[in-house]
Amino acid sequence: MTGAHAEPWEAVGALKLRLRDGLRWSHHATPGGVWRVVRNPLSGRCARVDRAGFVFLHALDGERTAEEALAIAAETLGPAAPDREEALGLIAFATSAGLLGQSLPPAAAAVVERRSARRRAARVQRGLSVLFWRQRLWNPDRLLDRVAPPLSPVFSGLGFAVWLLALLAGAWHLAAGSERFAEALAGALRFDPAYLLGALGVFVGLKLLHELAHGVACKHFGRGVPGGCEVPAVGLMLLVAVPVPFIDVTSSWLIPSRWGRAAVAAAGLYAELFVAALAAVVWAHTAPGLLNTLAFQTVLIASIATILFNANPLLRYDGYHALADAAGIANLGQRAQAMVTGAALRLLGVPAERAFAAAPGGESLGEASTRQRVLLVVYAVASTAYRWLILAVIVVMVGGQWLLLGKVLAAMAAVGWLVLPLARFVARLRRELAEAGRGRRALAVGGGVAAAAVALAVLVPVPRFAFAPGVAEARATAQVRPRTGGFLRRVLPAGEAADPAGPPLLTLADPALAAERAGAAAQLAAARVRLDAAAGGPPAEAAALADRCAALADRLAELDRRIAALRVPAAAAGVWIPEDPHLAAGDFLAPGVPAGVVADLSGRRARLLADQHLGPRLAAAMGPGGRVTVRSSAGRFEARVLEIAPAGSTRLPSAALGQAGGGAVRLETGPRPDAAPGGEAAEPFFEVVLDLVAPADGRPLPLPGERLRGTFRLPAEPPAVTAVRWIRQALLVR
Structure with missing residues (x-):
């Protein structure tokens, strides 16, 4: 253990550290290995460590030095033992969690602070996430001890049956009023101060109920834990400048049953969906007004928004924790990222025992089955892509209102989510290869991979496709x-x-x-x-x-x-x-009012709506005679471009294209005396007129009025050019 980190280790290795008296340890067996959960009796908070961390920390008894404790871990665990760098991280973890029974000397505290990956990440997160803030407010444990017993029946079999019946009733009422709900949904995203204030109040109220459900569930399912499950803190955080309450239920890690832990994680969703079902019934039986609007907002926030975000296991909210606990895979996200990082390090020449041993549960990653590795890699890729998608949506929404702030957020996201992780990966790669004596290979392989990636992104053109909604119509009508x-x-x-x-x-x-x-x-x-x-x-x-x-x-x-x-x-x-x-x-x-049309059905035309970014590109890339693929419920058809409108318009050719008619085009919400019969789009579009080609297999062409989806093949260009243009268009959309 005489690697590159011997010098800072000298400030810590000779210290005789000991853990705080009264710590309560328990273990949980999962498919990824055995995890130790420790509870701090002073703060009530819980933390988890893997086997390697437990062996090292447990050897800190006040009689042995940290170096001797590390030697005991190496003797017990062999290659899976932590090295000095990881031991520094464990000491920093124990310090921040309040597990040490003594304060570190100034020199050692400075080393731990400097080498702590957790503190370093926290500083970066605070510096880069100006719209995210978190503050603990008070300890609700005594209150929950009083309110949990009378509320515990909601988690019983009878309570679940009532919950399920309420969900069925709410779904039935929404299905019966689907057209009315779609109309209300089309006008939900409008800038009305009173409407937005009501939505904010509903949101905060639902989140208070959400966190209360977590606390009650933690008390209910933690009854079998010695001393019970303590809920030490409730607080407030800002999520994209929106106040959101939170509650600390890390003590649920002490619950032996993984299904009990999953139930605690899902309790907030359980409560919100129940409220959404009741609100759906109220909405269906009330006339337009304040109560009806609040009920609609409750349904929207407590069901759709909750399912898309809180229940989504790709984001580290309740759905993620419920999935991890139900599957018995602790630290699912960290293990998945560690698997991808380890695989990349392994490809670049890092030995397997080191490539897969630097994350929670790392000692088991190298020995994971092929199925487990595939699942972890798929989860890592899917969760990363989804988080980037959510971040892009937030940046676009903020940039649409405040262009400068949108650019700042985009730059901060690029630094925090791309540049810094890549820099940490490169630093670890250099360190691992240097210790393995493979530095030259690292430079050659890393440089080659970086050059190839840049060349692919900047120089190699790739095919591009664009899509637009449309509607079929007769070739000629009178x-x-x-x-x-x-x-x-x-x-x-x-x-x-x-x-x-x-x-x-x-x-x-x-x-x-x-x-x-x-x-x-x-x-x-x-x-x-x-x-x-x-x-x-x-x-x-x-x-x-x-x-x-x-x-x-x-x-x-x-x-x-x-x-x-x-x-x-x-x-x-x-x-x-x-x-x-x-x-x-x-x-x-009445005289002059359209009564119908006489249509020539021997052929069909289509009118596609290209947005204000796609329209000019289509006009430049293809003119009359260009080929387009059109899809309908009857299959795929070829079409020929007849005309591309030279200017944008908001008058829809058919009401079927608007959101109120089941289409995808967002409509103008305010009344207009000169509105087109098909409705007015909220954003201008360019109309592309196509002539559908009759298929050789004799299939009937789409009926007039049927919705279509057109696919345009655009000239190939490098991905970097496409990305830069997309970002500029997204920030300048308004």
């Missing part, structure tokens, strides 16, 4: 608008063939118009009699009667034209598609 209003007497059935020489599409009746024509005809006949009687009389009187007869004749002709217009023929051959599929005799049709 809109039908009655020129004269009236009550419908007969209508051609929907889907029937229409022809200008065939029967009319609509036959209307207007009794008032018929009566008006009869009156006009009677007046004309009377005027003509008077004109005949005035023959030979004064010329002026005859001229006036002649003018009146001409005016009445014109009026009668106009009424005849209006009566003839009550029969609405087809303007072109095709298929009759009424605007209202339930159109029936007796309905009133």
Whole structure:
């Protein structure tokens, strides 16, 4: 153990350290090995260490030096024993957790502080996460001791049955009012101070209930633990500037049953979903108003948001801890990251016994089965990708409102989540290879890998694809608008063939118009009699009667034209598609209002909506004649570009594309007198008109009005160029 860290070890190795009296140790067997949980009786907090850490710390009895304790660990564990660097980390861990029964001398304290990976990471986290803050407020243990017994039945079999029935009732009410819920959901993300203040109050109230459930569950499932499970602290933290309460239930690690530990981790979700179910019932049975809005916000926050974040095992919240405890894999995230890091180190020449031995549970990673290794690697990749996705969404949302702050957050994230971890990996790689005498290989392999990665990102173009929603329509349509209003007497059935020489599409009746024509005809006949009687009389009187007869004749002709217009023929051959599929005799049709279309179904067109970033790129990359792939419920179809709109628009060609109609386009929430019939999009888009090509296998083309998804193949470019453009567009979207 005479590695590169002998000099700082001299300040600690000669110290005779001892653990605090009264520490309570327990062990838990998991598929990853045996873990020791220690409880500090003064603070009530618990901590976990692996076998190597336990052996070293347990050897610190005040009689032996740290160097002698390290020698005992090496004799007991062999290659799995901690080295001096790891021993320094364990001493720093024991110091921060209050496990040592003495204070370190100033020189040793400085070394431990400098070498402590945990403190170093905490400083970096505090420096880089200005929107995240955490503060303990008070000890709720006595309060929970009083309230836990009467609330414990919620975790019994009967309580679970009631919870399940409530969830079924809530789901049934939401399914019954799905259209109404979708409309409310479309307007949920609006900047209304009163609405947002109510949502914030609901959020904080739900989180208080969430943390209370954790505390009660910890007391309930920890009844069999000697001395019970203590809950030493409750506090407040800021999560992206939003106040969120938290509670310390690390004592649940003392619960012997892994299912009990998982239940404590999932208790907050359990409580929130129950409240969401009750709120769904209230929302379904109340009219629009304050109570209805608060119930809707409760459903949204306590179910959808909770499932996406708290229940998601890819984020280190309740779902993660519940999964780790239920699967019996302590420190799942750390072990997964250690597996990926160890695999990378192993590929770069680090011996296996060192590559897989520097993380909690590290002594078992090198001996893990192939199945366990695959699971850990998959979890590490998936969780890292998801956290980056969440971070990107936060940066885009913040940057959309405050561009400078968004850029600062993006830079801080790049430093904290990319540059610093990469620097730590490189430093560890150099240290491990230097101790193994493989420094030259490290430089050659590391330099080659870095150069290859940069070349791939900057120089090698890769295919790019873009996607856009759209709607199918007939190749040619003739809109039908009655020129004269009236009550419908007969209508051609929907889907029937229409022809200008065939029967009319609509036959209307207007009794008032018929009566008006009869009156006009009677007046004309009377005027003509008077004109005949005035023959030979004064010329002026005859001229006036002649003018009146001409005016009445014109009026009668106009009424005849209006009566003839009550029969609405087809303007072109095709298929009759009424605007209202339930159109029936007796309905009133106003003049000039669309009643339907005659569509030529021998071909189809599609209208795709490209956002304001994709539209100009499509115009530059492809013009008329470009090929596009379109997908619908009937499969995949080829299409040809007919036109790309030269300017953006917000008028949707079909209501089916908006969120209220089941589409993906976000709609403008405010009323507009000039709104398009299909709705107004919240962001401008470029309309791309396509001509669908009939498939060779004879499959029918999509029906008019059916939603589509278009895929555009764009010119290849290096990933780095794509990433830079995406970040710029995301921050400048508003």
